[in-house]
Amino acid sequence: MQDYDLDVAILGAGTAGMAAYREAIKQTDRVALIDGGPLGTTCARVGCMPSKLLIAAADAVHEARHTTQFGVHVGDISVDGIAVMNRVRSERDRFVGFVNEAVNGFDSRHLIRQNATFLNDNTLALADGTRLTARTVIVATGSRPIIPPPFEAAGDRLIINDDVFDWTDLPRAAVVFGAGVIGLELGQALSRLGVRVHLFGLGNGVGPLSDPDLVAYARTTFAGEFSAHFDADTEIKRDGDEVVVSWTNRNDPSDAGEERFDYLLAATGRKPNLDKIGLENTSLVLDARGTPEIDPMSLRAKSSNEGVSSIFVTGDAAVDLPLLHEAADEGRIAGENAARYPEVYRRARRTPLGVVFSDPQIAVIGQGHAALTKAGVDFDFGEVSFEDQGRARVIGKNVGLLRVYGERDSGRLLGAEIIGPAAEHLAHLLAWTIESKLTVTEVLQRPFYHPVIEEGLRTALRNLAAALEFGPNPPLRCIDCGPGG
Known part of the structure; x- marks a missing residue:
């Protein structure tokens, strides 16, 4: 058996790379986390956290400008752009600091602050000319914006x-x-x-x-x-x-x-950082864009040599959903498999969940309309408009539409798409429900308080049950109905 310098080399210290590292060191101490760029995840530095800070300021202005519907008058509203951006940068730097502390808290023997490129499947060249060999390599190099x-x-x-x-x-x-x-x-x-x-x-x-x-x-x-x-x-x-x-x-x-x-x-999308790490020097099967074919349940890349490889691709680099929780999940799977190689296991993935923090918020959970249609699933939908939903009208957030999709034969809930208030919270309820493989009838047996936004979800589920012939249509304009409705 060949004697390698490392068991696992991880390219990239972002969300996926950090998760892979934490998983790999449970199995072996012969690990290197290699990153020559700025530390701090995409989420903390330039993604989800700073954008939400900007959105929070924008929401505060919007709420202040729309109080008259409640009979509340607050006078002139002004925006101090310098103060807004000071808070965005300050809090952003705080979040990045936490990530940097985590990386710097790793064993210093494992952290290599250089970029690396492949010379072959198991050999990496560092920026200073040093060569490392590794039994397995995890590519977690992230992504960058596309500039047409x-x-x-x-x-x-x-x-x-x-x-x-x-x-x-x-x-x-x-x-x-x-x-x-x-x-x-x-x-x-x-x-x-x-x-x-x-x-x-x-x-x-x-x-x-x-x-x-x-x-x-x-x-x-x-x-x-x-x-x-x-x-x-x-x-x-x-x-x-x-x-x-x-x-x-x-x-x-x-x-x-x-x-x-x-x-x-x-803001026209992102592409994986795979074009400058020497993948062409490996045995991986690459498409016209230089992207490897990856098993999404093991994160192992396909090789032209006997179909499998010792290279794993994870996070944004895996050309899947550029979401932090997905990157963390993929990192854990890749880290476990790389450390255990050649024993490689396929792991079931969690229910897809994505949220847009616009106003109204947007969310897609499980299989959306396009995915179900493409897969040829026999499904139907139930919906609710938030324009007349009781709690939404009370708080002046009555804009939006929610649709839930269920399988016709079994009545099992498959997915949902939302544009509406509290979509970030409804999305989690739906993701947990779909993950639990509940039918629409079973979900409707769960408790719903009154009056809450979640009653709108119950209305959509009741409509879905009727469409699937598992129950009657709900009463019209019942303001979500109380417990006895």
């Missing part, structure tokens, strides 16, 4: 979400390209904080939603708050310190114009 070539016309006024969180003040105007999670969250937040925002997308999509009726509802909702064009042809030019964008809506040629902005924010 036309955006380069904006020059130094082209930014990505990373740059937003280093601002010392808010700009006057920003154009946001991308109607996905990042574009929606940052575009709406900046608009609420007083920045003139235009958002442009392609294909009429909105975030992760796939149910055509929810997508249409979302387009109408967000376009009603700030300028949003979800399927537009655009031209980008630079004029002095301004970015000039002209557009024509593909679905409505009368929706055309030209505007000037201080910045162009590219």
Whole structure:
């Protein structure tokens, strides 16, 4: 048997890499965590945490400006952009500090602060010329924003979400390209904080939603708050310190114009950091983009040599969902398998769960409409509109639509899509329910308090039960009905 320097080499000290390290050292001390870039996860440095800090400020402004429906008048509202961004950066740095403390708390013998590239499946070249051999390698190199070539016309006024969180003040105007999670969250937040925002997308999509009726509802909702064009042809030019964008809506040629902005924010997706680590020198099967084929339940990459390899790919680098909890799960699986190699086990994955912290919030849980349709599942849906939902109307958050999907034969709950209030909380209830493989009848036997947003979920479940012929239709306009309804 070949004598390697290490049992496990982990490329990348982000969420997935840290989780892999913690799992691997349970089995072996011959581990290296290799990262030459800035420490701190994408989530803490430039992702979920700083974006939520900006959104929190935006929500505070929005709530203060919408108190009159309750008969409450608060006077003039002003936004101190410098103070807003000071808090964003300060709290961001605090979160990053916690992550850095965790990494620096690892055994110093295991941490190598250099970048590495593959020379072959089991040999890595470090930046200083040192070579290491490893029985297994875990690729957890993360991802980076995609910058389409036309955006380069904006020059130094082209930014990505990373740059937003280093601002010392808010700009006057920003154009946001991308109607996905990042574009929606940052575009709406900046608009609420007083920045003139235009958002442009392609294909009429909105975030992760796939149910055509929810997508249409979302387009109408967000376009009603700030300028949003979800399927537009655009031209980008630079004029002095301004970015000039002209557009024509593909679905409505009368929706055309030209505007000037201080910045162009590219929020058009992310790609895995796999192109500079020498994967071409390995035996892995790569597609045209240089992406390896990966078993999602073991995280092992496919090799041209007998079909299996000693390389595992995890986290954002695995081209799956760029979500922290998914990266942590994948890191644990990869760390366990790499340390136990050649014993490799496939692990069941948890119910998919994704949340967009827009207002109203968006969530997709389990199998969404598109996934069920593509898989040919015989399913039906139940829905509730939050526009007339009791608790939502009481608190003035009565905007949104929820659909739950169930299997026709068994009545088992399969998934849901939401745009509405408290979606982050409803999503967890639904994820736990789907994970438990409950039927719609079983879920309806669980307790629901009154009056709460969750009663809207019960209404949707009752409608689903009726659609699947497991129960009657609920009473109309019952304001969610009390316990005896």
